[in-house]
Amino acid sequence: MRSHSLQTLLAAVALIASGFASAEAPADFLARYEAEARQSTPGFSASAERGEKFFTSTHGGEWSCSTCHTKNPAARGKHANTGKAIEPMAPGANPERLASTRSVEKWFGRNCKDVLGRACTPGEKADVVAWLMTSPR
Amino acid sequence: MNARFPARALRTLALVVATGAAAAAMADDENKQMNIDHPVYRSECGSCHIAFPPALLGANSWRAMMAGLDKHFGSDASLDAGTAAVITKFLVANAGRRDTSGTDGSPQLRISDTPWFRKEHRDGHDGITQGIFRSEAVKSAANCAACHRDAGQGDYSERNIRIPKNGARS
Numbered sequence: 001m002r003s004h005s006l007q008t009l010l011a012a013v014a015l016i017a018s019g020f021a022s023a024e025a026p027a028d029f030l031a032r033y034e035a036e037a038r039q040s041t042p043g044f045s046a047s048a049e050r051g052e053k054f055f056t057s058t059h060g061g062e063w064s065c066s067t068c069h070t071k072n073p074a075a076r077g078k079h080a081n082t083g084k085a086i087e088p089m090a091p092g093a094n095p096e097r098l099a100s101t102r103s104v105e106k107w108f109g110r111n112c113k114d115v116l117g118r119a120c121t122p123g124e125k126a127d128v129v130a131w132l133m134t135s136p137r
Numbered sequence: 138m139n140a141r142f143p144a145r146a147l148r149t150l151a152l153v154v155a156t157g158a159a160a161a162a163m164a165d166d167e168n169k170q171m172n173i174d175h176p177v178y179r180s181e182c183g184s185c186h187i188a189f190p191p192a193l194l195g196a197n198s199w200r201a202m203m204a205g206l207d208k209h210f211g212s213d214a215s216l217d218a219g220t221a222a223v224i225t226k227f228l229v230a231n232a233g234r235r236d237t238s239g240t241d242g243s244p245q246l247r248i249s250d251t252p253w254f255r256k257e258h259r260d261g262h263d264g265i266t267q268g269i270f271r272s273e274a275v276k277s278a279a280n281c282a283a284c285h286r287d288a289g290q291g292d293y294s295e296r297n298i299r300i301p302k303n304g305a306r307s
Contacts (some may be wrong), residue, residue, distance in 0.1 A: 081212065082186040083276050083283070110213040 026091045026098035030129045036122035044123055049086075051131030054124055059116045065128075074136040090135040098129060141158035173291040175227045181220060185212065187282050187289045189248055191231035198237045198244040210246075249278035264300045274301035 010127040023055060030046060037044040042084040055073075069077040073090035088094040120128075171190035173179060179188045191199065203225045207215040216224070235253070239245045248254055249270075258278070262265045270278040281288040287297045 079185050081210070081277070083188050083280050106216075110215060113213040130167075 023099055024101060026129065026133050029098050029101075029104060030126060033122045033126035033129060037126055039122075041123060044126070046123075046126035046130040048127070048131040048134045051127035051129070055128055055131060059062065061117065063115050065111065065115060068121060072135070073132050086109050092136050094134075098132065144224070166235070169293040169295070171291045171293055172231055175218065175224075178224050179228050181216060181224060183289070186279060186292045187280070188291070190291055190293075191228045192233045193248045194233060194246075195235055195237040196232040196243070198246060199232055200225065201244040203228065247279070248267065255280070263298075266300075271302065272301070279288050 011100070025102060034044060034046050037046075055069070056071050058064045063080060067080045068086055069089050074088050074093040076088055077086035078084070087096070087098055091097045108120055108125055110123075112118065139181055161246055171192055173183075173188045173190055178191075178298065182188050194202075202209070237245045237251050239250070245251055249258075258265055258270075269275055275283040281293075284298050284300050285293050286299055287294075
């Protein structure tokens with residue numbers, strides 16, 4: 001029992017530590033996704049305008065990204081099913097955003113599946129990051 | 138003088154003990170703090186909704202839920218295997234002792250579908266009105282915090298319940 005809870009504690013500490021260790025800046029994500037996108041599309045350059053369009057449109061399903069996050073990245077959103085508040089997406093309004101690979105990759109993974117029924121491409125992620133970084137203007 | 142002192146002291150002591158007992162009994166009745174105390178659980182399972190109290194489902198229900206996070210009530214809530222294992226341990230260790238299998242024998246995944254929940258939240262009980270769970274202000278029985286204001290902290294005490302007006306906008 002003791003070693004069991006100790007293990008859990010250690011695992012929890014390791015998890016939290018790994019979260020801190022990977023603290024990054026928004027620009028790191030932009031650079032990384034652009035670089036990935038260039039592997040299939042040489043000369044790719046992220047566009048905040050495309051990112052906004054992508055974020056605020058539906059993609060065949062019921063939800064857009066804005067359904068939960070609103071059309072304003074500096075505003076608080078609300079989960080479409082549960083009503084729970086979601087803190088702003090823009091790093092300019094919420095310093096915890098675009099700060100950890102673990103969190104960013106986890107949520108792109110889940111939310112793209114829910115909204116597009118597939119993973120987002122590196123190009124789409126670069127565009128979204130570029131748009132979030134321009135806000136609040 | 139000498140004889141009265143201990144009598145008075147005794148009376149005071151008796152009063153203190155009685156008050157203490159009453160306070161303890163009241164705390165039992167009114168404080169309903171449920172254990173959600175695990176940082177990984179709270180952050181991972183408290184992002185789309187409040188972190189629900191593990192004690193409100195049996196271990197089999199939690200195991201079944203954790204085995205299907207990619208299709209979680211219509212949302213993708215998938216986690217890496219390591220994090221999922223840590224959370225499963227916490228949930229199972231703090232699960233309710235009562236089995237929460239449905240009539241067909243498969244584990245129930247919704248707290249709000251369990252007989253306990255339905256009984257505690259039946260129409261007419263303590264201000265719960267018909268249709269309140271579907272109202273604009275509550276939306277879903279899973280939105281515990283619409284009524285239990287400190288549900289996010291695991292607090293389900295009666296004094297922290299505020300039932301929104303039916304149909305009111307939140």
